[in-house]
Amino acid sequence: MTAAGLRLRATAGSEWIKFRSVRSVPAALLATAVVVVVGGLLVTAGFRSGWSTMTASERATFDPTFQSLHGVELAQLFVGALGVLTVTGEYTSGLIRTTFAATPQRAQVLAVKGLILGGVVWVLCTVASFAAFFAGQVVLTAPARHASLGDPGVLRAVFGGGVYLLLIGLFGCGVGALLRRTAAALAALFGIVLVLPIAVALVPGVLGARLNEYLPSTAGMEFWTVVRTGGDALGAWPGLAVFALYVVATGVAALLLLRRRDV
Amino acid sequence: MGPGFSFPRPRRRRRRGSYCLGMIEAHGLTKVYGDTKAVDGLDFQVKPGRVTGFLGPNGAGKSTTMRMILGLDLPTSGAVTVNGQGYRGKVWPLREVGALLDARAVHPGRSAYNHLHSLAAANGIARARVDEVLDEVGLTSVAGKRVGGFSLGMSQRLGIAGALLGDPEILMFDEPVNGLDPDGILWIRTLMRSLAEDGRTVLVSSHLMSEMALTADHLLIIGRGRLLADTSLADLIGRHSAERVDVRAADAPRLAGDLRAQGAGVSVEPDGTLQVTGMGAVRIGEVAAARGHVLHQLRDVTASLEEAYFRLTDDSVTYRAPAPGTTEFAGPSPVTAASAPSAGPRAASRISEARA
Numbered sequence: 001m002t003a004a005g006l007r008l009r010a011t012a013g014s015e016w017i018k019f020r021s022v023r024s025v026p027a028a029l030l031a032t033a034v035v036v037v038v039g040g041l042l043v044t045a046g047f048r049s050g051w052s053t054m055t056a057s058e059r060a061t062f063d064p065t066f067q068s069l070h071g072v073e074l075a076q077l078f079v080g081a082l083g084v085l086t087v088t089g090e091y092t093s094g095l096i097r098t099t100f101a102a103t104p105q106r107a108q109v110l111a112v113k114g115l116i117l118g119g120v121v122w123v124l125c126t127v128a129s130f131a132a133f134f135a136g137q138v139v140l141t142a143p144a145r146h147a148s149l150g151d152p153g154v155l156r157a158v159f160g161g162g163v164y165l166l167l168i169g170l171f172g173c174g175v176g177a178l179l180r181r182t183a184a185a186l187a188a189l190f191g192i193v194l195v196l197p198i199a200v201a202l203v204p205g206v207l208g209a210r211l212n213e214y215l216p217s218t219a220g221m222e223f224w225t226v227v228r229t230g231g232d233a234l235g236a237w238p239g240l241a242v243f244a245l246y247v248v249a250t251g252v253a254a255l256l257l258l259r260r261r262d263v
Numbered sequence: 264m265g266p267g268f269s270f271p272r273p274r275r276r277r278r279r280g281s282y283c284l285g286m287i288e289a290h291g292l293t294k295v296y297g298d299t300k301a302v303d304g305l306d307f308q309v310k311p312g313r314v315t316g317f318l319g320p321n322g323a324g325k326s327t328t329m330r331m332i333l334g335l336d337l338p339t340s341g342a343v344t345v346n347g348q349g350y351r352g353k354v355w356p357l358r359e360v361g362a363l364l365d366a367r368a369v370h371p372g373r374s375a376y377n378h379l380h381s382l383a384a385a386n387g388i389a390r391a392r393v394d395e396v397l398d399e400v401g402l403t404s405v406a407g408k409r410v411g412g413f414s415l416g417m418s419q420r421l422g423i424a425g426a427l428l429g430d431p432e433i434l435m436f437d438e439p440v441n442g443l444d445p446d447g448i449l450w451i452r453t454l455m456r457s458l459a460e461d462g463r464t465v466l467v468s469s470h471l472m473s474e475m476a477l478t479a480d481h482l483l484i485i486g487r488g489r490l491l492a493d494t495s496l497a498d499l500i501g502r503h504s505a506e507r508v509d510v511r512a513a514d515a516p517r518l519a520g521d522l523r524a525q526g527a528g529v530s531v532e533p534d535g536t537l538q539v540t541g542m543g544a545v546r547i548g549e550v551a552a553a554r555g556h557v558l559h560q561l562r563d564v565t566a567s568l569e570e571a572y573f574r575l576t577d578d579s580v581t582y583r584a585p586a587p588g589t590t591e592f593a594g595p596s597p598v599t600a601a602s603a604p605s606a607g608p609r610a611a612s613r614i615s616e617a618r619a
Contacts, residue, residue: 006387007354014385021377022370094368098425101333101362102385104351262336 008112011103015112019120025082029120032078033128036161039071040132044139051144063227064147065154068136069129069161072224076168076217079121080189083172086117088182096263106258114173114251121169126162129224133158153226156236160224163240167220167247168193174250177258193217216246284346285311285432285464287332291341294327294488301327303488304341309466311432314459316479316496317468320576324488325468326364329437333362345433357386361426362435366418371411375402375421378410382425396424416447423454433464440474452478472572486576499571508544510537511560512551521554522547538564 001009019025044067047054054062087110090096103109133149140146147154172189179185193216200212212218213234222239234242287309294302302324309315317325330336332343334350342349345360353359369378379393397403400420405413410421419439426434436455440448455478459465469475475482475496482499484492492499512518519529519537527542539547544561551558 003354010385010387014381017377017381017384018370018373021374021381022372024372089370093370094365095370097330097333097335097364098368098382099385100335101360101364102357102382104334104353104356260337262330 007105008108011105011108011112012116014103015109015116019086019113019116024085028078028082029124032075032082032121032165033124035075035078036069036071036125036128036165037132037135039074040068040136041071041139043070044068044136048140048144059145061227061229062145063225064137064140064145065133065151065157065226066224068133068140068147069157069224071132072125072129072161072164073221075125075128075165076193077190079125079165079169080172080193081186082121083117083169084176084185084189085182086113087173087176088180088185091180091263092182100263107255110173110177110255110258114170117173118166118170122162122166124162125165126159129158129161132161147226151226153236157224157226160236160240164220164224164243167243171216171247171250174247174254177254178250214242216243219243219246285462286347287343287345287433287464287466288347289328289332289341289343292328292331292338292343293340294324294331294336295339300488302331302338305485305488305490307483307490307493309433309464309483310481311464312459312462313480314455314465314467314478316475316482317466317485318472318475318479318482318572319468319470319485319491321470323470323485323576325470325485326437327488328485329362329364329435329466329468332435333360333364355386355429357382357388357429357431359429359431360433360435361429361431362437363419363422363426363439364435364437366415366422369410369418369421372409374407375410375413375424376406378421379424379428383428386429388429392428392430396427399427400424415442416444419443419447419451423451431463434458434466436465436467438468438470440469440471448474472569476568484572484575491575496568500568502571507564508539508542508547509560509562509564510539510547510551510558511535512537513557513559518551518554518556521550521556525550536560 044064047062047067051059090099099109100106133147133154137146137148149155149158171193172185175189175192176182176185179188197212197215197218200208200215202208203211219234219239220243222234223236223243225233225236228235233239287307289305289307292302292305293300305324305328317328319325327336328343331338332345332350345353350356350360373381375397376393379396380390382388383390383393394403394406397406400423402417402420402424405417410418413421423436423439426436434455436451439451439455443451455465455467459480467475467478479496481495482492483490484494484499494502510518510522515531515535515537519531522529522537522539522542525542525546527547528540530538532538542550544563548558548561551561
């Protein structure tokens with residue numbers, strides 16, 4: 001193995017030990033999985049019991065896949081916080097100095113941190129998304145409409161739940177590395193992901209709607225939506241691309257700043 | 264781990280290329296924060312086989328310098344190399360340099376073992392070494408405990424275990440005895456001495472001269488970011504201990520007047536002792552005999568290391584409480600200058616008198 005390869009393997013080994021040796025990490029991951037499944041169950045059960053009171057147009061635009069994955073919206077709080085804390089936790093304790101003294105290849109450290117978190121979140125949340133989807137479709141008994149994996153766009157949307165949470169986790173890492181303080185990074189992340197869409201919705205007319213499409217979370221959600229209601233939506237793949245662009249841009253900015261900043 | 268332990272390792276001073284292994288070298292090292300020069304053009308070498316004390320008042324730039332050595336802070340100008348190479352360019356730095364900057368800089372939820380294991384893994388250090396260093400610092404029994412519950416002394420030992428992990432030639436400790444009990448202080452002192460005797464390079468920072476006097480062979484003294492002295496401990500005492508003679512006499516006020524008339528600087532202590540500068544004991548005795556004085560005591564006083572240190576850093580203390588009232592002095596003298604600013608040096612000079 002080359003020297004660079006050995007260095008990368010050592011960084012990965014070290015970060016993996018760190019990742020798995022703190023109790024809060026498995027706790028947050030377990031909470032994420034539970035929220036994805038239980039959240040989906042609650043939402044679909046609500047639609048099932050309210051089906052008789054829904055109007056014809058509401059029934060026509062009902063998206064059984066999206067609704068069964070609704071827990072993802074709640075789970076992004078856990079995944080985003082986990083992403084932020086993975087990075088800021090080292091800064092607030094001062095451990096980052098020990099980390100960078102052991103591995104002066106800072107960009108590699110941050111990239112590996114992101115990859116480990118992202119990998120674990122992706123696997124877990126993909127499994128949780130499938131579980132939530134199947135549980136949701138079981139709940140949605142006739143006369144309510146339900147979806148199956150073979151329907152157009154459904155498989156992509158169910159995978160989309162895991163992909164969306166993976167990107168939220170990475171977004172959290174990037175914002176955490178940029179701001180380095182837990183409170184500031186959490187506020188910024190959830191401000192962008194949760195509050196910004198609400199604020200932009202207050203902008204009147206077409207402008208508000210157009211802006212909203214290009215917000216990170218709105219664009220990202222497109223990837224786990226099957227039935228679109230309005231005309232003003234980016235669509236699944238463009239939506240994913242826009243969201244990923246935000247995440248990549250944040251990550252690149254964090255990596256560039258990391259080289260020059262004092263710790 | 265008691266105070267009597269040592270590291271049974273061979274002497275390890277080797278040469279590699281044109282530089283001596285185990286050297287830290289700074290050239291014009293400068294760090295500016297806003298409009299404050301935290302470190303101002305430092306030039307120094309830290310050499311193997313001895314404990315180098317990095318000494319200066321709080322805020323003098325010691326920690327900033329150490330962070331620059333470790334590549335954590337980038338110098339505004341100048342450079343510092345470790346083993347002839349910048350730290351940021353190293354692939355396995357823990358095998359060359361072990362550092363303890365802040366004992367509390369750990370994740371409180373991680374066990375001591377996992378903390379060290381992650382560090383070892385980051386530098387390709389065998390896992391067995393984790394058990395070794397845990398044993399060396401006496402933390403084996405708490406290896407599986409979360410470090411959040413550790414006392415400061417235990418955290419300090421864990422930090423030192425991390426520094427020893429890569430069996431490095433160079434070790435750096437930033438204020439390692441702060442907040443430790445006497446047992447822990449003695450342990451760290453013994454450890455640093457034995458590491459230096461092993462042929463390793465040991466750089467230890469402190470704001471306490473008294474601590475350095477017990478551990479260091481060589482001193483780098485800085486104040487307001489500038490290098491004030493790069494000297495061996497013995498030289499420092501020799502160069503900066505302004506001599507003074509303490510005199511007790513039957514008629515102290517009259518003797519004071521007679522000595523001043525001969526050009527000496529005299530200050531009268533509350534207990535009637537005269538502190539005489541600028542005149543040796545022999546000449547004082549002659550003057551006293553010529554004027555018919557009865558002397559009760561005539562004694563040379565050597566300034567303590569503490570005084571030498573205060574004299575050096577006197578102008579460079581960044582933060583200081585206002586000086587308390589001081590005794591009246593007849594004339595400016597090195598000793599009075601050193602004793603004036605605070606109660607500390609005065610107390611120190613008392614101690615040195617008691618020893619003299």
